[in-house]
Amino acid sequence: MKMFMRYCSFLGCAFALAVGMLAPAAHAQQPIKIGMGISQTGALGGGGKSALLALHMWADDVNAKGGLLGRKVELVVYDDQSNPATTPGIYTKLIDVDKVDLLIGPYASVPTAPIMPLVKQRDLLLMSNFTFKLNRNLKHDKVFNNSPWSNEEDLADGVLQIGRAAGAKTIAILAADQEFAQNLANGAKSIAGRMGLKTVYEQNYPPSTVDFSAMIRAIRAAKPDIVYVCSYPNDSVAILRAVKEIGIGDSVKVFGGGMVGLQFTPVIVGLGSLANGVVNFTSYAPGKTMDFPGVRDFLDRYSKKAVAENVDPLGYYLPPYSYAIGQMIAQAVTATKSLNHKVLAEYLHKNEMQTIVGPIRFDALGERAKPAVPLVQFRSLVDKDVEQFRKPGRLVIVYPPQYKTGEAIVPFEKARN
């Protein structure tokens, strides 16, 4: 019996020793898991799927070079269905069940806002994806937003500057009743107030609105010089159709500003000539002024994959910035040789990241220290032609000065024709 017990003890010790020696090696071979919920269905699905493709491309590129810290990168992805109610559960699962090493946020503010308390509570690093000042109240020191803006005024400033230069004195503001659009509208109102522009029409509409004829008629009756629109994709299409049918009036010098959707290829191809003359924010437009190292190569490779996967074939809006998230993660992990969230966050705060969308430096709240939001004016667009957007002169960058490729054509009716 004693001999048997000694024999079992010896076996147990040997086993424990073997596990202890093999565990670090096994762990080292385990991939670095990066988790996210991202819209693959729902209103934001078009953008989410293109962003996801870009992130997969980044992961493939990194793994082709040996991964990070000698480990492969693996993306753990769930579909949040563009529904903010799903994201807390998804991210709790990513953290507690999937035990991912790092987190990337959902696409856009609406699905990301609900997980902010979670990441703050757990003191986790979050690379957020095209959100809008979600950290302003929580002030979590480990949130970093990849979008080219830092506050609500960055998207309105250019439009109002162009309008004022053209002699504008009045403004109409039309905004969807949801977080992103309301932030943009507030930004426009702040700038308009400082510029002395009189608000002659202001309307918030429910996100489910499908017909904008009434609002466009009311705007036309108010005779504004600037029409600043903050809308989501479905609304943007319906609004431009209504403008074509009803007319917006000859007084309008500048139209557009914060219309989400006009950055997505299927939407803008569908709109075609309806979008002519509109001045709107984007994140990237082809041209010498935005020819950052690596971006053309990325877009060429992305385009081939996107066609095969039936997502946005041009990828001008989200994909380069989603790829940039990956690049920033890679730089931070490689430089610090760590996956510790505190260490990575400190690195991201202190250093300028080199990405395919240019250099990115963050402020204390994890927003862009220096905004870089290009405004484009759509010109000479024809209907149902994807390839036209690769040609010069269709997406003319009219603001800010460092990215400008042409002057804005005003008034709006002249630019449309």
Add this chain to the structure above:
Amino acid sequence: MFAWELLAEAVLFGLLVGCFYAAVSVGLSISLGLLDVPQVAHPAFLVVGSYGTYLLGRHGWDPLLAGIALAPVFFVVGILVYRFYYETFEKRGEDTGVRGLAFFFGIAFIVEVLLILAFGVDQRSVDAPYIGASVALGDVRIPIRLLVAFGTALLLTGGLALYLAKTFTGRAIKAVAQDGVALRLMGANPVRIKQWAFGIATGVTAIAGAMLIVVGPVDPNLDRVYIGRTFCVVVLAGLGSMGGTLVAGLVLGVTESIVLTMFGASWAPAVAFGLLLLMLGVRPQGLFGR
């Protein structure tokens, strides 16, 4: 100074949009109003009709002709759906309402997911000479697509009202809504009549779906926007009244349009449903119900 011209425009556009609301609700008026079938999947079928129109549109079909061509297919689908519903729920009698509701909700969700899998989540639209163009009436420009939807809706609701009033089968459909047993005693099979009626309700949904994609782009989630409007119109009308459906649609359309224009877009859904609640409180049978 009060903008009378703006109000007049609001009423005009409200009438156009209201007629469209009536057309997208008329199928539900038959299935829920006359047949007492809790067809909450009606807006989902509407969206399927839109996507069917989109597919035919890619082959050069005019949207409205596409809707008419799809109507017989939808008619057959409606018959099959009703048959399944009858055999599974109605025939067994107990808790038909709740279980039937769950059944049709399930169909609605499945349809939505299938549409997402087949078409993706992006919006789809169609082209036609009357989409994007407008006609000037003095200073007012009226989108031709709304005029087309208005005219089609009038023909659809008028045609259905005539069918139900003047044809033998139509009167049998109205009779089965009143007393199915009495109808059986007169030699007609109520189940076959209801099956036929459900087929018609689904068939007209194809045409309404074609109008939906003419009026604006569609995506697989659009049924959720219309579920409230269609049920509002049907209940406001009085269950089973075709003429009432038209009037209720116009009431909803004009109310929404006036509130949108004069008071703000955020109030429009609340006022429309407020009107519904008021009607249910004052006259629960609806405007034209008995």
